[in-house]
Amino acid sequence: MALQESSDVFEAGHDHEQVVFANDPATGLRAIVAIHSTALGPALGGTRFFPYASTAAALSDVLDLSRGMSYKAALAGLDLGGGKAVIIGDPQQLRSEALFRAYGRFVQSLGGRYYTACDVGTFSPDMDDIARECDYVTGRTVAHGGAGDSSVLTAYGVYQGLRAAAQFTWGTTALAGRTVGVAGVGKVGHHLVTHLLEEGASVVVTDVSPAALDRIREEHPAVRVVASAAELVAEPLDVYAPCAMGGALTDDVVEALSASIVCGAANNQLAHPGIEKSLEERGILYAPDYCVNSGGLIQVADELDPAGFSFERAQQRAAGIYDTTYSVFELAASEGVPPAHAADRLAERRMRDVGRLRGIWLS
Ligand SMILES: NC(=O)c1ccc[n+]([C@@H]2O[C@H](COP(=O)([O-])OP(=O)(O)OC[C@H]3O[C@@H](n4cnc5c(N)ncnc54)[C@H](O)[C@@H]3O)[C@@H](O)[C@H]2O)c1
Incomplete structure (x- = not known):
């Protein structure tokens, strides 16, 4: 990907706070985390693991998706901002404990400005792996205190x-x-x-x-x-x-x-x-x-409650839709x-x- 191509995507009318590229050649991890807004709280959004045709295509997707999360959280009445992440590559070939843990260390380095969750190509057990390196994870399995399937x-x-x-x-x-x-x-x-x-x-x-x-x-x-x-x-x-x-x-x-x-x-x-x-x-x-x-965002966001996840509380909130x-x-x-x-x-x-x-x- 040409650097110029990606910077063009980033400048095309976007109003994001922060965009971070992460790279770990040993595990094959290439990821982008986009934080659109933290006006209402830390950004929360899933990690999409997808074989994008180019880094520019991945960047364009993560910018759009993270912006959408700001609007979704705001309208749902949550004290959360909007963020999203993409891991570039074929999950069938690249998925490994080491890759998800490497990714977890990068998310951790953002200090809680971004919380991750499941999206296309990532599942609750992957969130459990990420959580071994990172405090800012939702959508973990029920066995690990998570909200499970959103x-x-x-x-x-x-x-x-x-x-x-x-x-x-x-x-x-x-x-x-x-x-x-x-x-x-x-x-x-x-x-x-x-x-x-x-x-x-x-x-x-x-x-x-x-x-x-x-x-x-x-x-x-x-x-x-x-x-x-x-x-x-x-x-x-x-x-x-x-x-x-x-x-x-x-x-x-x-x-x-x-x-x-x-x-x-x-x-x-x-x-x-x-x-x-x-x-x-x-x-x-x-x-x-x-x-x-x-409703799925409401479900995983409930994991952030200091008292731990409550399905009943999350369902009550989702009824507000x-x-x-x-x-x-x-x-x-x-x-x-x-x-x-x-x-x-x-x-x-x-x-x-x-x-x-x-x-x-x-x-
Ligand atoms: N899972 C969630 O909590 C959640 C939350 C918010 C939004 N969404 C959105 O809802 C949609 C469904 O999510 P999901 O989790 O059920 O995904 P999923 O992959 O489990 O289900 C999608 C289904 O659509 C089918 N499909 C794909 N292309 C189709 C086509 N052209 N015609 C008919 N069927 C087709 C697939 O075979 C699959 O069965 C997605 O757009 C997702 O982004 C999901």
């Missing part, structure tokens, strides 16, 4: 966000008799389907993984499976829940959707700026992704903007109003 409360939060969207759209939180399309029945999508069926909704799903579909068919025979996301989008749906990869809401998808509500777990659902306006023009209520999918989502819709309606813009405004307001309190000196 998809449980992510799905619960999406479900709460969906209830708020139903109340706003139909005047009732009830989902019985509604048809919900879930694209991606992995860790989060799978738990979401369980909540929906318990509510009496009809559920249609799709996934590219035959194993994921087998699992859902086995556990929930009532679920109908369709062959692709394109087919799902063309179904008569009341709600569309993207729970796979980012960029699910393209111009074509918005055009084809019959659903009144979009509410799902996937990060960065809007394929490009302006899609939020197209959704609004078509009369589709979009529950902003980072607003409704913050209902009120937060409803406030986003209300602000959007009163200010005449799409919900995605209203969510940004609320998050930015909290970062500014609460963040400035640190300027009041305490002995």
Whole structure:
């Protein structure tokens, strides 16, 4: 990678506090930690282990992801800032205890400005390895005092966000008799389907993984499976829940959707700026992704409580996603903007109003 190329990425309109490169040739570790904001507290965000095509691509991703974490934590009412890390390389080939421990020493060197967690390509046992060298780790296994799999409360939060969207759209939180399309029945999508069926909704799903579909068919025979996301989008749906990869809401998808509500777990659902306006023009209520999918962050952040992790406390906090989502819709309606813009405004307001309190000196 040319140094110029990376510095171009960094200068392109980003407002990050700190970006750190870490290198340990013996273990193959090449990592970047990006701290977007510590206005509300230490930055928390997962470590993505991914075979990026270039260092510039990795840098671009970590800058975007860390910024998103600032907004997610702010809107979730947490005293946390936004950060994220990437380890560059193929996790299948590079994963080792030594690599994660080397990474842990670099995270430790940041002195608590950044707390890490799981993301794509990293798992709770990896966090246990990192924690052998570092005090600033969440998402550890339950056996090591951690919160374990964060998809449980992510799905619960999406479900709460969906209830708020139903109340706003139909005047009732009830989902019985509604048809919900879930694209991606992995860790989060799978738990979401369980909540929906318990509510009496009809559920249609799709996934590219035959194993994921087998699992859902086995556990929930009532679920109908369709062959692709394109087919799902063309179904008569009341709600569309993207729970796979980012960029699910393209111009074509918005055009084809019959659903009144979009509410799902996937990060960065809007394929490009302006899609939020197209959704609004078509009369589709979009529950902003980072607003409704913050349950996992709430779950791992609870590990930082001095008394240790409490699932009940974290779940209670994640239940608040209902009120937060409803406030986003209300602000959007009163200010005449799409919900995605209203969510940004609320998050930015909290970062500014609460963040400035640190300027009041305490002995
Ligand atoms: N796990 C969490 O706590 C959490 C928190 C916040 C946001 N998210 C986001 O939610 C989404 C799902 O996360 P997850 O943890 O369930 O991941 P996962 O990998 O367990 O599940 C994703 C599923 O989507 C399927 N998939 C991939 N491409 C697809 C496609 N084109 N069409 C249909 N299905 C496809 C995969 O086969 C997989 O079963 C991701 O975007 C993730 O970033 C997850």
